[in-house]
Amino acid sequence: MSIYSAFKLWQLQWLEQNKVDVKVYPNFNRINHSESLKGVNNTRVTGLKRLKKRGDGIEFHQLREFRQGDSIRQIDWQATSKRQKLISKEYQEEQNQHIIVMLDAGVKMNLETTNGTHFDAALNALLMLSHTVLKQGDCFSMQSFNLQERWLPAVKGAQNVSRVMNHFYDLHPDESSSDYLKAVNSLLKKRSKRSLVLLVTTLNDQDINDLLPAVKKLQQHHLVALINIENVTIKQILNSDIESENDANKYCAAIELNNIYQHNLARLAKEGVICVNTQSEYLLPYVINTYLNIKHSGLL
Secondary structure (H helix, E strand, O other): OEEEOOOOOOEEEOOOOOOOOOOOOOOHHHHHOOOOOOOOOOOOOEOOOOOOOOOOOOEEEEEEEOOOOOOHHHEOHHHHHHHOOOEEEEEEOOOOOEEEEEEEOOHHHHOEEOOEEHHHHHHHHHHHHHHHHHHOOOEEEEEEEOOOOEEEEEEEOHHHHHHHHHHHOOOOOOOOOOOHHHHHHHHHHHOOOOOEEEEEEOOOOOOHHHHHHHHHHHHOOOEEEEEEEOOHHHHHHHOOOOOOHHHHHHHHHHHHHHHHHHHHHHHHHHOOOEEEEEOHHHHHHHHHHHHHHHHHHOOO
16 A cells, blocks of 8 residues: 655555455356367266166156157056057166265376366366266265365255365365375275265376275275376377487387376276376366266166
8 A cells, every 4th residue: 555745755655464365266167168078978988888878767757758769668558558659768867876086185286287287177177077966966075185185075966066165175285195095995984885986196107006906995885987187298298309319218208108107097997997098188078078977877
């Protein structure tokens, strides 16, 4: 603030120490823009096979007139007899399923991209995933794991999405290494009933030996999907021109690391883990696509 003298010969200035905390939330308008979520309904997910078609879920929804393409098994013969025309049963996807997110908040998630860190992208995408899950009538829980764990028990109802945001909006990663087994043990104490668990992390070349035992233990109770955020630096090196010996050495190292990552993902998929490998800028459509595909497949 500043004050001037009557003839503006002098000026007095001082600073007011009025700190204000401002909560920063994701932009939920992206969910309503089809371009932002392009591929949500048609992106394939490794290890996932679609088993049902639209309107052929496991919960009865309503009776309606028979349409071309309906299965004979959908026909309600009693209603058909009464109305003297073919009547089909229509089903919808089961609600009240439970979706749990395990978010790695360790040092690996501090990798920088042009749009912020891996953790920034993951937190924004997962908060918006909660909006989709709650609108679908399912329950949403989330656990971050690093030196300190943060846990949100089951939330249900689209009107309660603010509970998810207020619980995690200020979360930041630390400099700790990820302890997957400790995080899994902690989760199983809180929720052992079968759910879909989305484990969101960034793998490195050493992680498989720590991750695999934890995932196998988690699979004893839950359906597990691994969401790996790619290290974009490796892709950049592989797509760069080689102009010097140093460039060649970087290129060879990047190939070796990329091969390790692909081998580890293939090994996890062989163990029955649903694996999703994506760059940070595409994380939102991939996590929502994974959830919707699993929900529609009837695997839960």
